Amino acid sequence: MPIGQLLLCPMLDDRGSTFSSHQMAGIDVWDRTSNTTAWQAALGDRFEAVDLPPYAAPDRATDLSGLPPAYIDVGSAETFRDEDVAYAGGQAELHVWPGAYHGFDSFAPAAALSRDAREARTRRLRRVLARPGSEET
Incomplete structure (x- = not known):
């Protein structure tokens, strides 16, 4: 059990209809064109299907209550920003890193923002993986 x-x-989100997906078109490392290509490859003839299940495109889910707690990490200057914020819906630990673009921590691993992002993820993993009753140090 996760x-x-x-x-x-x-x-x-396979639909590519968010503000950030349009805002970052042709600018972000992973833009609308990359995103459409990936969704077409993943979904095949189901691409753009109205009845696509949320297991194929999670932002289509209307009820996320059965899922385990989420940690979401996204840059403020990237294509996925708005769909990731929508998925979090106030029910996740959400980090929107200021000025960060898609994959920022891989492209600039020594940058202070990248280090902060890794530290936040590590703290979250420690909390989630801690045995019941143990305290984080």
């Missing part, structure tokens, strides 16, 4: 979700700049 005990948590650790979602780093996740690709969650």
